[in-house]
Amino acid sequence: MRYKFNLIMAVEKKKTIYGRTVYIPQMSFEGAKCMAAAFHSVGINARPSPPGDIHTYDLARRYLSGDECLPEAVTLGNFLKITQQPGYDPAKTALFLPTSNGPCRFGHYYPLAKKIFEDRGEDDVMILTTSSSTGYEDIGKRAKDFVRTAWRAVVISDILRKLLLKTRPYEANKGEADMVFSQSLNWVCQVLSIPIAEISHRVRMQRLQEVLVNIRQAFAGIERDASKKPLLIGIVGEIFCRLNDFSNENLVRIIEMHGGEVWMSDVSEWIFYTRDEEILGYIEHGRRFSFSMLGAQIKLAIMRSDEHKILSVFKDDLQGYEEPSNIRRFLNKTRPYLPREGARGEMVLNAARALWYYEKGAAGVVDISPFTCMNGIVCESVYPRISRDFEHFPIRVFYFDGIHSNIESDVEIFLELARNFANKKARRSTEG
Numbered sequence: 221m222r223y224k225f226n227l228i229m230a231v232e233k234k235k236t237i238y239g240r241t242v243y244i245p246q247m248s249f250e251g252a253k254c255m256a257a258a259f260h261s262v263g264i265n266a267r268p269s270p271p272g273d274i275h276t277y278d279l280a281r282r283y284l285s286g287d288e289c290l291p292e293a294v295t296l297g298n299f300l301k302i303t304q305q306p307g308y309d310p311a312k313t314a315l316f317l318p319t320s321n322g323p324c325r326f327g328h329y330y331p332l333a334k335k336i337f338e339d340r341g342e343d344d345v346m347i348l349t350t351s352s353s354t355g356y357e358d359i360g361k362r363a364k365d366f367v368r369t370a371w372r373a374v375v376i377s378d379i380l381r382k383l384l385l386k387t388r389p390y391e392a393n394k395g396e397a398d399m400v401f402s403q404s405l406n407w408v409c410q411v412l413s414i415p416i417a418e419i420s421h422r423v424r425m426q427r428l429q430e431v432l433v434n435i436r437q438a439f440a441g442i443e444r445d446a447s448k449k450p451l452l453i454g455i456v457g458e459i460f461c462r463l464n465d466f467s468n469e470n471l472v473r474i475i476e477m478h479g480g481e482v483w484m485s486d487v488s489e490w491i492f493y494t495r496d497e498e499i500l501g502y503i504e505h506g507r508r509f510s511f512s513m514l515g516a517q518i519k520l521a522i523m524r525s526d527e528h529k530i531l532s533v534f535k536d537d538l539q540g541y542e543e544p545s546n547i548r549r550f551l552n553k554t555r556p557y558l559p560r561e562g563a564r565g566e567m568v569l570n571a572a573r574a575l576w577y578y579e580k581g582a583a584g585v586v587d588i589s590p591f592t593c594m595n596g597i598v599c600e601s602v603y604p605r606i607s608r609d610f611e612h613f614p615i616r617v618f619y620f621d622g623i624h625s626n627i628e629s630d631v632e633i634f635l636e637l638a639r640n641f642a643n644k645k646a647r648r649s650t651e652g
C-alpha cells in the first residue's frame with residue numbers, strides 16, 4: 221500500500237469549526253506555531269496543543285491499551301491536558317489530527333481520539349483530520365488557501381529549525397540563538413496569519429521574504445566562538461519522535477552539550493515523499509494521463525516554487541547543508557539496502573538520509589525511534605551494512621519509550637566514535 225497524505229481538510233459533519241479553538245499537536249513547537257498562524261489566515265482560531273510533561277503519560281495511560289506507539293500516547297495525552305484547562309468547553313474545541321493510510325499506527329490516532337472523547341461524553345469536540353476520501357466540508361472554499369499557507373508554514377519552520385541548529389553550537393553567549401529563533405518565529409507567524417482577504421499569495425510571499433531577510437541578518441549577528449569545533453551529526457528517525465523534544469528527552473541538546481552540531485531531516489522531506497508516492501500510485505494504476513495526475517503535478521510544481529522562493533533567501537547560508545532536490549534520485553541511494561518498493565515510509569527515507577549525511581561530510585548519524593516502531597527496527601537491520609560499505613560510518617539507533625533513561629553516557633560514547641571516524645577520515649584525506 222502506498223502512503224497517501226493529502227493536506228485536504230475534512231471535518232466532521234454537522235459541526236462548525238468557527239467559534240472553536242483548533243489545537244495542533246506539537247510535533248515541534250515551531251511547526252505547530254506556524255501551522256496555527258496558517259489557520260488564523262483563514263479565520264480559524266488555533267494554537268499549539270500543550271507541551272509534554274509528566275502528566276501527559278498519566279492522562280494517556282487512562283485510555284490506552286499499551287499497544288500504542290509513543291507519539292500516539294504523547295499526542296493523545298497532550299490533547300487530554302486541554303480538558304483540564306480552565307474554561308474548557310468541548311463545543312468550542314477542535315483537535316487537528318492528520319492521518320494517513322500507510323502501514324503504521326498513524327492511521328489509528330484519529331479513530332482512537334474520537335472514541336476517547338466520545339467515551340468521556342465529550343463528543344462535541346471536533347476532530348479535524350486530513351483525508352482524501354472525505355473531501356472538503358466546513359472550511360470549503362478556503363481550504364486551498366489554507367493548504368498553500370500551511371505548506372509555506374512547514375517550509376519556514378524547517379528553515380528556522382535549521383538556522384537554530386547550525387548556529388546554537390557556535391554561539392559565544394549562551395541562549396542568544398534560542399532568543400533570535402523565538403523572535404524569528406513571532407515575525408514569520410505575524411505574516412503567515414494575515415487574513416487571506418487582506419493579502420494575495422504573491423504578496424504574502426513577498427512579505428515573508430522580507431521578514432526572512434531580517435531573520436537571516438539576526439542569525440548572522442549572533443556572536444560566535446571561533447574556538448568551538450562541533451562535530452556534524454545527522455539526525456534521522458521517526459518524524460514525531462525526532463522533532464518532539466519531550467519524546468526524545470532533549471536528545472538534540474544533549475548532543476550539542478557533548479560537542480555535536482545537529483542536522484535534522486526536514487518535515488517537508490516527508491511531504492515530498494508522500495506526494496511522490498501518490499504520483500507513482502497513479503502511474504501504477506494506469507492513470508498517468510488523468511486529471512488526478514495533472515492535479516498532483518500542478519500541486520507539486522507550486523510546492524517546489526514556494527519552497528524555492530523561501531530557500532533562495534538563505535542560499536549562501538546553507539552551502540554544505542543542501543537538501544535533496546529530487547526525491548526519486550535521493551531514494552535511489554538506498555536501493556541496494558532498502559528499495560522503496562519493498563519498504564515504504566520513513567524507513568526508506570532514513571536509510572537514504574543516512575547516506576546523504578555521509579556524502580555531506582557528517583561524522584555520524586543518530587536515528588531517533590520510538591520503541592517498537594517498525595521504522596527503527598527495519599533501519600537498525602540495514603545500518604550495519606551501510607556503515608560497513610561507507611568506511612564504518614557511525615550510525616546508531618536511540619529508542620525511546622516514555623520512561624526516562626540516562627542517555628547521556630550513550631551519547632558521549634557515540635560522539636567519541638564519531639570523533640574517531642572524523643579524525644581518521646581527515647588523516648586519510650591528507651595522506652592522499
Ligand code: SF4
Pocket residue numbers: 289290291292324325326458459460566590593594595
Ligand atoms: S511510524 Fe511508528 S511511531 Fe510513528 S506513528 Fe507509525 S507506528 Fe507510531
